[in-house]
Structures are given as structure tokens and as C-alpha cells.
Amino acid sequence: MKNLKINFNSIKSKLILVSVMLLLTPLAVLGIFSYQKSENSLNDLGATNLKNSVEMTIGMIEALNAEVEMGKLSLDEAQERVKILVLGEKQADGTRPINTNIDLGENGYIFILDDEGNQIAHPKLEGQNSWDSEDPNGIKSTQEIIKQAQNGGGLTYFDWPLPGNENQIKPKVSYSQKDSNWGWTVVAGTYMMDFNKPANDLLKVILIVEGIALLVGIIVVWLFANNISKPIKKVSEHMMVLSSGDLTQEELQIKTKDEIGQLGNATNQLQSSLKKVMENVSKSSETLTSHSEELTQSANEVKAGSEQVAVTMQELASGTETQANSASDLASSMSTFAIKVQEANENGSRVEDSSKEVLTMTNEGSQLMKESTLQMNKIDQIVQDAVHKVQGLDKQSQQISNLVTVIKDVAEQTNLLALNAAIEAARAGEHGKGFAVVADEVRKLAEQVSVSVTDITDIVTNIQNESSVVAESLQNGYQEVKQGTSKIDSTGRTFNMISESVTEMANNITKITENLSDIEASTQEMHSSIEEIASISEESAAGVEQTSASSQQTSSIMIEVAESSEQLSKLAEELNELVRHFKL
Template sequence: MPKNEKVWRLTIRKKLLLISLLMLLVPVSVLGAITYRVSSQETDALIRSNLQNSVRMAIDLATTFEEAEKSGIMTKDEAQEKVKALLLGPKQDGKRPVNKHINLGANGYFFVLETDGTLAAHPSLEGQNIIDKQAPDGTFYVKDIIAHAQSGGGYTMYSWPLPNSEKEGEKITYSEQTPGWGWVIAAGSYMQDYNSGQTRILKTILITLVCCWVIGGAVMTLFSLHISRPLIRLAQQARLFATGDLRKADLQVSNRDEIGELASSFEAMYNNLRAVVSGLLKNSDSLSEAAKEVGQAIEETTQASNQIANSVQDMALSSETQERSIRESSVAMEEMAHGIQRIVTTSFSAYDSSTMTLEQAEQGNQLIVRSTNQMGSVTLTVNELAEIVAKLAERSQMIGEIIQVMTDLSSQTNLLALNASIEAARAGSEGRGFAVVASEVKKLAERSNESASQVSELIHAIQGDIEQASVAMRKGEREVAAGVESIEHTGQAFVRILEATRSVVQQVQEASAAAEEMSASSEEISASLQEIERMSTRANELAQQISGATEEQIAAMEETNASSESLRGMASDMQALAHRFTL
């Protein structure tokens, strides 16, 4: 199995660990998701309920002050300012504080709108008209707040900048309209002010999930190892058994469950298999040896029978052939007698021809001896010429060296003449005659140098010709040596021809004597052939009877040999199968 495949394959331990972690993950994740969803829904309902109750409380408060206005207890402005102060706080520098005694979230507060979008009460924007305010998604949320209030109350979701920050947060607002003044009283709060509890719930769920995974993973790892380790040992031992290794079953399984029972059964199977293989090895070896001995005996018997059959058949054929040959020999003996007489005549003619051949061979041998002597003289002459050419080469080399010396002298003379010309020029008119002499010496030196160069070229050409002559002489030496060697071989061949011719003459003489003896013996042979013919006929009849019996025996031995081969094959297969195991 490839290494990567072995690493990534799902073992029992990995499967148990994966299933257990999934069983932990799914319920905890589902429970966490449901809990988070329920808490989110409850929180949302709580937010809506809180905002709605707060707005209705504010409506009731405004209604109370409307009635106070109607009863003349206070003016409309006083009543409205009183409501604004109770919902938010007293106005200072155009702003109102957020009433901390009213719980609308960490950053929630009341604000009051006129139906035209003017803020009648607000912590920081009081008096401004925000009817055209849009959320990032393009919604006119102020118009929606007024519309929901006029329809009996409703919730509006929109984005609004966070307090003391440029970031925007999701805000939920509940609005209703007062019956008398026509105010739109709204209470708004940021969703993030109420989401802290949900965040804590989500963190608790995630921590619980991680703890369950870690603890469950550790427990299931130990449990999976408790199950997988014995199975791994069993698998390793099974692989050893598959390769034929039955030397030892080291399981070391201490489980007292079904795996322990499997290990015990596996060990019992190992003991039984070892006993079976041990007996099979012993029996297969004995059976193989016996099959080999039987096969060898059958082969030897079959070979002997075949040899007998072949001998009998050969004898029968020989008898028939001998019988025919004897009849033919009787006829041929008469012809042989006439032939022997012709041999005698021919032998005498051959003797005469051999004698003439011997004479010609002796003459040829003498010519070879003369040629050998002449080639020896040629060899001496060629060697002398080679020595002369070598001496010419040495002398031409010496001449070349002399020419080189002359060239060097001419160069020195030329240099001295040049120096003399320079000194004469320095001497002026007094050295003019010396300058003329120096000029003539320089010309003579140049002509001497040119002559030396021409002679050097001729010497080089002569040396090249001498070298070619030397090469040709060496080649001639080799060819002369080869010619001498060929003539020597030819002389040796003529010597052998002479010896052979003398032997032929002697053999022809002996053949003539033998031919006369053969003529006398031919009559005795003719009488013996008739007796041999009668005995051959009887031997042929006996050979045919023996051949029939031998063929039957060979057929029986072939059947026995086939059975022996089958037995030997089964013994070999059994032995090979048994030897696959190592005890």
C-alpha cells in the first residue's frame, strides 16, 4: 500500500473518533443555535415591549398634562415643557440631557416630533426639521416613524450615528401620537445595547462546544485506541501469516470483550495452522522423495525398454538389410572379380605416372632452391642500398647544419657591415672609403645569405627525396622478406610433395599386390555369403517376435510413467505450498 494512501485511509480508530466528534458537534451546535435564536427572539420581544410600554407611559403622561392645560392649571407651553423635561430633562443651551432614570438601553432616549417632521424635543437636535432624513438604504425613516404613529403605533428600524462616534448602528424606534397636541412621541434604542446578553450566550455556547470537543476527543481517542490497538496487532500478525511467517504469534491482547475472544480464536487458529503446516512439510518432503525415486525407476525402466525396442527394431532392420545386402553382394562379387583385374592393370599405369610425377617434383624443388638463393642476394643488395640511403640522410643533415652556420655568419657579417656604415657616417669624409667597403661587404653578406638559403632549400628537397627513398627501401625490404618467406614456404610445400609422391609410388605398389590377393579371396567370400543369408533370415523372424513383446511393455511403462509424473507434480505443488510457510 502506498504511504500517502495508508496515511489518509479511514481506520477504525479514525472512524470512531470522527463519529464521536460529530455526535458531540451536532447536538451541541443545534442546541446552541436554538438557544441563541430563542434568546435573540426573546431579546427582540423584550426590546419592543420595553419601548412600547415606555412610549405609552409617555403618552399617558402627555395626556395628563393636556387635561391640565384644558382645566387651566397651566398654559400649553408650560405643560409641553413639563412633559419634555420629564421625558428628557430641562433645556440648557439648546440641548437636553438624557433622563438616566428611564431605562431605554445604554444609549436609548425619548424624542418628540411634530407631524411636519420638526423635532419638538430631542437631546441635541431640538427645533430642527428632519422629515427628509434618509437611511443608507434610501429609506425615509422619519416619515415612517410619523406614519406608524398616526396609524396607531408601530416600530421603525433604521441606521443612526452612535453617541460620540461617527459610526452608525442599527436602531429600533416605537412611536405613537398623542390625542390632543398631535405629538409623535417616539422611544428609540440601539440594538447593540441589548445584544450584549446574546453575545455572552454565543460565547458560552462556543466555549461549551470547544470543551465538549476537547474532552470528548480525548475520551474517544483513548477508547478508540483501546479498540484499534488489538485489531492492529491482529492485522499485523495476519499479514505475517499471509506471507507464510508462522514463527511466532505475539498478540499481547488483554481485552475481555469480543476483541479478546477474537484474539483467542486467532491464536487457536495459529496453533492449528502451524500444526497442519508442520505435518504438511514432513509429509510433502517424504512424498516428494518417494515420487522422485519412483519416477527415476520408471524412467530408467522406460529407457531400458526403449533401448531394447530400438535395438530389436535395428536388429530386424539390419537383418532385412543384411539379407538384401548378401544377395546383392553375391551378385557384386562377380563384378568385383572383374574389377580387381582392372585395378591391377590400373595400378601398373598409376605406378608409371607416379614415377614421372616424382621426377618433375624433384626438378621443381631444385628451382625453388635456386630462387631462394637469388632472393637472398636481392635481400643483401636491398640492405646495402638502405644503409647507403641512411648515410646520405646523415650527410644531408650535416650539410644542412653547415648551411645554417653559413646563414648565421652572413647575418653576423651583415650586422657588422651595418655597424661599420654607422661608424663611417659618424667619421664623415674621413670614413667615406671605409663606408664603401662596408657597403660592399654588406652586399656580399646578403648574396651569401641568399645563396645559403637556396642551398638550404635544395638540401631540404634532397632530404625529402632521401626520406622517400628510405621509405621505399624499407618497403622493398619488407616485400623482399615476404618474397623470401613465400619461396621458403613453396620449398617446404615441394618437399612435402616429394614425400607424398614417394609414398604414393609405394602405396601403388602395395595396391597392386593387394589386388592380386583380393582376386583369390573373392571366391571364399561368395561361399560365406550364402551361409550368412540363411542365418539372417532366421534372425529377422526372431527380431519381429521380440519387437512385438517390447512394444506392449513400453506402452504399459508409459502409462505408469504418466501416473508417476502426476504424482510427482502433486508432490511438488504440495511441497511448494508447504514451504511458503516459515515455522
């Protein structure tokens, strides 16, 4: 894109572009005008051809109708002959061929309608009614054709499928006129593309001719623009080289006497004058540069040496002072650190004693948990035995209940037998009185047994209920004892883990206490050494500050000398740089 932009900004490109536009505009206008003119003329000729074909068919109808009136032909024969003449013989499938002798274009043909839209003669639709047929634009083509015919004849434009390809819909034009003899509407129709085919061929020829003319014009314009732009480009390139400082290139050779030639001569004169000036300046700048470089080098060496000494002494003074301050701070910090180490050592001893006491209590707690576990196991066994015994008591009370039931049944039977015996004794009269007394006593005894059995049943029932409650309570107590035993076991394991951890902690604290004792001794020695270093650093800092002050005075004087020589060196270098820009 960048190169394309540069080309369009050149004189050559602008000349070519303007010339092409001047060539292309009239050629395009001429081509469009010629095509439209030929298209309109062909449309008029086509419409005339359609009208002539319809009038020729109507004339044919009049001639055949005259023969019908003279009795030479029947009406049906005459009408069929018209159909054959405008189209062709009717084929077995009901269609008719298109008569190629009637030139209505490649796809044009004649067809005939009546006033109701019935196809009297048609290549494919003969016998069908097309009154309601419409094109994709909603135009009722058959109705419009009949309307034009009834109005004295006219053209109808609509879209219709091609005869050989029903899927292709193209613009079509038809001329229709009413026949006064048989009442037919004679229609000649063809497609606009058949009318415009010669115009399209003409358009192709126009485009080819205009393309050739445009190509020749571009070549001529390109040669002309190249002849103008080439010398200008040479001058431009020559000036670009001069602007870069190159004065060694050869003079321009431009033979023309016009403004371009004058521009080339002026460029050559500029190069010659500039070369002479630069040669003189170069000699002067070389001499000045040589002297200024010697002075600058000497000044810079002295300046650099003094600056280096001053910087070194300043750094040394600063470092010594920092060292002294750091040593003092470190000595103070070491004193504090020694106190902290001593406190840590004392605290470590106390923690060691405390950890040993914790270990002792943990061991005692662990022993107590073991004893509690044994006691809970004994309680668990006792409760379990009590549950089994209560369950056995419940079973025995159930057996007693069964025996009581049997005794109750026997008492009831005895009471019943005593009642029967009393009845029999009453029947026996005097002889049965003694037996009646015995029976009465037996009945009373049976009633007492029944009452006792009822009391025993109530007592046994209460015993069973109480034993069930006791068994359930003992069972729940057994579960609680079991859970308590499990928790005591877990607590015992936890005490064991705590005992191990406390033992390990006590050992570690003992080691830490020993290490803190060693650190305390080393800290005291380090504190003494740091105090000695701080004292020596303060003495060194004082000596370095005196030396630094002397170096700064020397450096200040040499800086002024170096600045003066440096300014002179810069001026010489700038002049020399300007001269080096030009290549002589």
C-alpha cells in the first residue's frame, strides 16, 4: 500500500490518471449512448415485426373466410388451416410445433385466443383456458392481451417461462389484435432478449473497440508521461544525494532546453559551489579539531583523576562513618540480645521443670484411666449378669402364670362338678343331704382357689411387668456402661499420646536450654569484639573526612579547567561533524 501511495503522488502517475479519465469518459458515454440507441431501435423493429405478423395472420383469416363464404372450405377446415400455417400440424400429444418460417426471434411464436381466454391455437396450451394466468409480478397477461386487442390492437409486456425451459422466466412482449371475421384474438409474442440480442452483440463490439482504444491511449500517455517525468526524477534523485552530503556524484546530463533542462544546470552549479566551500571548511575544521582534541584529552585526564580521588574519598568517608554507626548500633543490639538470651535461658529452665511436672501428672492420669477401664469392665460384667438373671426371672414368672392358668381351669371345673353334685343331692332328697354338704364345701373350696388364683395371677402379672421394666433398664444401663467403657478406652489412648508428646517436648526443651546457655556465652564474647570495632571505626572515619576535604578542593579546581577545555573540544567537534556530513 505504501508503494501504491507513492506512485499515485508522482507526476507520471497523475498524468496517466488524468489522461485515462479523459479517454475513458467519452468512450463510455459513446458506448452507452450507442447501446441504448440500438436497443430502442431494435425494440421498435421487433414491435413492428410482431404487428406485421399479426396483421398477416388476420389477412390470411380474411382470405380463408372468403373461401368459406364461397363454399370452397368448411369453417373448421379454414380455421385448422390457419392454425397449421401459423404453427404447424397438431401432434399426437395435442401440441403443435413452432413455425420457424415466421421470424419472431428464437423463442417467438403466434397463438390465438377467444374472448373468454381459451387457447384456440398454441404450441402447448391449445384447448386450455388461460384467463386467470398471471406472471410473478401479478399481471393478468391473458386479460391484458385481450383488452389491447379489443381496443384496436396494442403491445402487452409481462414475464413468461421460456418454451424449452419452464424454470427460466424472462420478460416477454406480445402484440394482439381482434379478428372481425371469426372473433379471434390473434397474438404474436416473443422475448425481449430475442429483440435485444443484436444490441448485446453490438455492445460486445463497442466494448472491444473501446478497450483497444483505451489500451493504445494508455501506452501513448505512459510514453509521454515517462518522457516528462524521467528527467525530473533524475534531478530529484540527484538533489536527494546532495542533501545526504554526497558531493562526489557526476553532473546531470539533460539535453533539453526547457524548464527541466534549466533545473538540471542549476543543480550542477549548486553542487560545484557547495563542493568548493566544503573543501575550505574541511581544512580549517581538521586543524581546529586536532588542537582541541589535545587540550581536551589533557584536561579530561586531570579532571578524571581528581574526580576519581574525590569520589573514592567520599565513598570511603561515608562507608567508614556508616561502619562506625553500624558497629555502635550492633553493640547496643548485642547487649539487648544478650539480655534476651539470658531471659530465654531462664524461661527455658522453668519450662523444662513445668514440662516434667506435666509429664508426671500425665502418667498418673494414664494410670488412673487404666484402673477406671478395669472397673468399668467389671461393672459391665455385673450388669450383663443382672440382665441375664432378670430375663430368667421373667421366663419363670411366665411359667408360673401358665401353671396358675391350669389351676384356675381345674378350680372352675371343680366348682362346676360341685354344682352338679349339689343338684343331684337335691334330687336324692334325704339320702343326698350328706353328699350335698360335701358338694357345698367342695364348691366353696373351689371358689377360694379361684379367688387365690386370681390374686396369684395379678401378682405374677405385676412381677412380669416389673421384671420387663427392670430388664429394659438394665439393658439400657448395659449400653451406657459399654459406651462409657469405650470412651474411657479412647481417653486412655489420648492420655498415652499426650504422655508421649509431653516426653518429647521435655526432651526438646532440655536441648533448647542447653543451646541457649551456649548462645549466652558466645553473645558476651561477640559484644566485646563489636565494641572494639566501633571504637576503631570512629577513629578511621575522622581521618578519612580530613583526606576527603582536601580531595574535594583539588577536584573543584580541575573541574573548572576541564569544563573550559571541554567546551573548546565540543565546538571543534561540531564543526568537524558538519564537514564530515559532506562527501567531497
